[in-house]
Amino acid sequence: xxxNKNRLTSxxxxxxxVLIIGLGSMTIGTAAWTDEIxxxxxxxxxxxxxxQEGSPxxxxxxxxxxxxxxxxxxxxCATVDAGSRWLIPDLACHYGIIxxxxxxxxxxxxxxxxxxxxxxxxxxxxxxxxxxxxLFLTTTHHIYSNDPVNPYHFDPxxxxxxxxxxxxxxxxLQQIINAIEDKYLGASPTGAQYTIMQKLCEALNTLLV
Numbered sequence: 100x101x102x103n104k105n106r107l108t109s110x111x112x113x114x115x116x117v118l119i120i121g122l123g124s125m126t127i128g129t130a131a132w133t134d135e136i137x138x139x140x141x142x143x144x145x146x147x148x149x150x151q152e153g154s155p156x157x158x159x160x161x162x163x164x165x166x167x168x169x170x171x172x173x174x175x176c177a178t179v180d181a182g183s184r185w186l187i188p189d190l191a192c193h194y195g196i197i198x199x200x201x202x203x204x205x206x207x208x209x210x211x212x213x214x215x216x217x218x219x220x221x222x223x224x225x226x227x228x229x230x231x232x233x234l235f236l237t238t239t240h241h242i243y244s245n246d247p248v249n250p251y252h253f254d255p256x257x258x259x260x261x262x263x264x265x266x267x268x269x270x271x272l273q274q275i276i277n278a279i280e281d282k283y284l285g286a287s288p289t290g291a292q293y294t295i296m297q298k299l300c301e302a303l304n305t306l307l308v
Contacts, residue, residue, distance in 0.1 A: 148232075150234050150235060151228075151233040151234075151306075152228075152233070152304060152305050152306045153224055153227060153228040153231070153233045153304055154224065154301075154305055155210075155220055155224050155304075157224075158206060158224050158227055159203060159206050169199075172199050173198065173199065175227055175230045175231055176197045176201070176202060177197075178230045179223065179226045179230055180197045182226065183222075183226055183280065184280055184283040184284070185222060185283050186219070186223060186226070202223060202227070205219050205220060205223050206220050206223070206224070208220070213293075214290040214291075214294050214297070215288075215290075215293050217294070217297045218293040218297040218300070220297075221296075221297050221304060222296065222300050224300070224304050225276070225303055225304055228304060229276075234303065235272065236271060236273040236276070237271055237272070237273065238272050239269035239271050240271075240275065240303065240308050241269045241308065242254055242261065242262050242270065242275070242299060242302075243262035243265050243267060244265060245265040251308070253295070253298055253299040253308060258292050258295050258296075259275070259278040259282070259295075259296075259299075260278060261274060261275065261278055275303070279296055279300075
């Protein structure tokens with residue numbers, strides 16, 4: 100009887116050892132699985148792109164931040180110059196393409212100038228933000244809202260023809276830019292109409308809409 104008891108004790112000890120080894124293996128396996136998921140998650144998160152604001156203050160001081168090289172800034176100028184009716188005749192220099200000095204002049208002139216200059220200050224920054232990949236042309240925006248908590252309307256009178264009512268669907272940044280460009284071909288905007296475009300561009304540049 101004592102011999103059988105010793106055998107039972109030995110079997111229980113072996114079983115306990117097996118369970119400990121088994122649990123240890125499960126723990127190691129779980130740790131490896133967790134490490135793999137964390138690594139994958141970090142890599143994926145790092146690849147996401149989000150919009151970034153780009154106010155006149157940002158672009159005025161962008162050279163100090165070294166975020167973009169001089170070559171990149173000149174390439175931005177060339178792209179903006181080729182893509183806007185508003186900016187080409189106003190900023191064409193001796194070489195036919197705006198440079199960074201021209202950009203800074205527009206930003207400075209619009210700080211306390213006419214309604215038109217204030218609009219161009221925000222609009223050139225908007226075009227730079229798009230060119231630099233800080234804002235996306237496909238992003239949609241509500242520019243007219245009658246929300247009881249935070250109502251806003253960046254286009255009173257529907258000057259740009261995009262939002263006749265609060266229930267109008269959101270519009271893309273590309274549609275907004277197209278509407279602004281179309282206004283260059285028509286009658287010269289009034290001061291109030293320049294202000295509408297200025298305020299809308301400012302809201303887009305600072306991610307408020």
